[in-house]
Amino acid sequence: MQEGCGRRGDVAEYLSDTRPYQIEHLFANKPARHSAEAPDPVRFRSLRNQLGGLVLLLDKDNASLGAMPFEEKVKRYGRQDVLVGVLNREYHSNFPRLHEFTKANGLESLLRPFRPNTPMAEVIKVRQELYLRLCSRIWSLERMGIRKEDLPEHRDPFMTVPSPLAPPARARPRTDVARMVSAGVVEPGSRIVLTHKGTDHWAEIDANGRIALKGTGALYSKADDAGCIIRNTRTCDGMKLWHLVSEDGTRTPLRELRDRSIVSGVLRSRRSRVP
Numbered sequence: 001m002q003e004g005c006g007r008r009g010d011v012a013e014y015l016s017d018t019r020p021y022q023i024e025h026l027f028a029n030k031p032a033r034h035s036a037e038a039p040d041p042v043r044f045r046s047l048r049n050q051l052g053g054l055v056l057l058l059d060k061d062n063a064s065l066g067a068m069p070f071e072e073k074v075k076r077y078g079r080q081d082v083l084v085g086v087l088n089r090e091y092h093s094n095f096p097r098l099h100e101f102t103k104a105n106g107l108e109s110l111l112r113p114f115r116p117n118t119p120m121a122e123v124i125k126v127r128q129e130l131y132l133r134l135c136s137r138i139w140s141l142e143r144m145g146i147r148k149e150d151l152p153e154h155r156d157p158f159m160t161v162p163s164p165l166a167p168p169a170r171a172r173p174r175t176d177v178a179r180m181v182s183a184g185v186v187e188p189g190s191r192i193v194l195t196h197k198g199t200d201h202w203a204e205i206d207a208n209g210r211i212a213l214k215g216t217g218a219l220y221s222k223a224d225d226a227g228c229i230i231r232n233t234r235t236c237d238g239m240k241l242w243h244l245v246s247e248d249g250t251r252t253p254l255r256e257l258r259d260r261s262i263v264s265g266v267l268r269s270r271r272s273r274v275p
Contacts (some may be wrong), residue, residue, distance in 0.1 A: 001083060001134060004097075004101045005095075005098050006097035007081070009081075020058070020059045021057065021058055021059065022057060022059045022062040023054050023055075024054065024055050024057040024065070025049075025053060025054060026053045026054070026070055026073075026087075026123065027053060028067040028069065028070075029048070029067070030067060031044040033069065037119050037120055040215060041232070042213065042215070042230055043215055045232060046229050047120055047124055047216070050128060051127075052124035052126070052127035052129075052131065053120075053123070053124040055080075055084045055087075056081075056084070057080060061080070064076075070120075071116035074089075075088060076088075078090060078091045083134075087113055087114070091113075098111075105137060106133075107130065109126070110129055110130040110133060111130060112126075114126075173209060175209055175221060175222055176223075176239060176254070176255075176258050177205060177209040177210075177223055178208060178209025178210075178221075179209070179258075179267060180209070180261065181205060181207065181208070181209040182209070183267045184266070185257065185261045185266055185267055186205055186257070188206055188207040189204060189205070190204065190244055191203070191245045192204070192243060192254070193242070193243050194230050194231075194241050194242050195241075202214040203226060203242070209221075211225075211242075213226060213230075223239055223241075224236045224239075226242070227242065239253070239255035239258065240254075240255050242254050
């Protein structure tokens with residue numbers, strides 16, 4: 001993208017220790033500013049931490065912004081790279097290569113600044129779609145020199161094409177919750193709850209063993225990660241704190257359910273698995 005807009009772009013620079021970069025949240029950790037849109041602090045944290053709400057800045061630049069409101073900090077993004085700078089309305093002035101790149105790639109509705117009163121959810125949704133579009137462009141079949149007609153039935157090149165005589169291979173479930181779903185210990189759609197500071201926070205387990213928080217719809221691969229969002233902490237023992245809720249209301253910790261299943265032989269212990 002840097003090169004497409006006529007600016008210098010060097011991946012090695014971003015990976016170098018000599019110019020340390022940090023992840024910057026577009027929205028400061030100030031839930032009160034967005035209480036009308038996200039009155040629930042869990043929803044606020046879930047929105048704020050999504051990919052579309054993040055950018056990459058030099059550590060000193062990141063520190064200088066502090067807890068500025070979004071509409072204030074974007075005014076200071078003008079000296080950053082294109083992906084960040086476009087959030088500053090003035091950045092677009094006298095920048096014909098940016099307009100050419102945006103139009104050539106159909107990004108007019110995504111690679112843009114926002115009004116000061118734009119809802120946080122809208123900003124994050126647009127930016128997330130922008131990241132997805134850029135990734136699909138960077139790793140497109142054309143750029144990789146792959147012709148669609150050379151692909152069996154035009155399949156995605158990143159998908160393994162199964163033999164017609166063999167059933168399609170399934171990826172081995174990686175998390176404990178995913179393993180329990182795969183083994184039939186937990187049914188997809190099962191409700192789980194985590195109680196924090198006297199409040200019950202509900203979620204649902206999907207068919208892939210992911211945790212879907214009620215009210216936000218955000219998906220988390222690990223019970224720990226979903227718990228961190230609820231508790232606003234860096235770490236969380238999700239298997240201990242999340243409880244499966246049965247039809248009669250009984251609450252069973254996921255860890256206890258997992259351990260029982262291992263003892264009964266329904267679920268294999270990770271230590272006993274052969275690589």
